[in-house]
Amino acid sequence: MSPPSREQALxxxxxxxxxxxxxxxxxxxxxxxxxGRDSECQIHVGDPGVSRRHAVVWRSGGHTTVEDLASTNGTRLNGHPVLGQQELHTGDVLDFGPFEVHYEEPRDTAVTVPGVGAAGLTATVAGVQPPGRQAPAPPLPSQPPRPQWPQPSQQAPSPSHPAPPPPARPAQPERPQPAAGHRFDVEQQQAGNLSNVAGNQYNYVMQARRDSFFREIAATRTRARHLVMAGFLLLVIGGGVYGWALVSFIVHTNNAAQSANPDFSVPDLLGPKVGGVPVGALGFAAAAIGGVLLIVGIVLHVVTTSRRRRFEEEESRRLNVPPPPR
Known part of the structure; x- marks a missing residue:
């Protein structure tokens, strides 16, 4: 039986x-x-119900943690919303919107017991030797080294002038051994804000959340600009068509009145009809829709700018740095 691979032990x-x-x-x-749906995500999900950066899962120090990144549909752990950082255990079910997974941890593979017919694979548990083999005899103690007497050519130091003892070195504090992965010992630091103390866990989550927020803000501002441009064009074109219909009505009515023809007919107020609908009515409807889109786009742009400014102010207050210039 071959030993478990590294991926099977994770x-x-x-x-x-x-x-x-x-x-x-x-x-x-x-x-x-x-x-998330972003192509840079390690677990890429192409479902529209999953946000671009939906959540982050990481393992450090023997523990696996999940945190939602302000996703649209949220992240659920065993049916409950994930708030902050939550630790995962074997059998837990995670729902990233429509994308559902369950978490598995491998069994302890530190001790491997050989199967039937397995040759050369043995394990020692708590100092007990496997059956069928005798413990090797302890090695014979080696001969103690013989003392080396000074040669005649070498002169021993005079006992009246003993050599001075070496200067005492200050005791160094015991330094923790670095564990596998990220190091948590930070030596000596002096600063107003200490970050990245435990590797890239906290900073990575905050940076991912910040990137997700600014991507959402940028997408919302783009939609707002599109709404403003579409609304402005509809307002101008529809208003022009409606105004043309009114001006045509006034001109035709004035010309008919000045012609002194008793059989003149009054033209339609909203101009000629297209598909049974007056052109002026179509222009008025387009102008009304354009006005609504223009107002919605402006309001959305203002709200987005306010959210970004408030986020930057809260971030500068938390990090104790001056806010960016407006």
């Missing part, structure tokens, strides 16, 4: 739904893994 996320991805496995190493 925890994993197994996809439960959608059906076309069921059974797919994502191995969790000691690095953050982002779930």
């Amino acid at each position: 925890p994993r996320l197994v996809v439960d739904s959608p059906d076309q991805l069921q059974g797919q496995v994502f191995v969790l190493a000691d690095q953050p893994m982002t779930v």
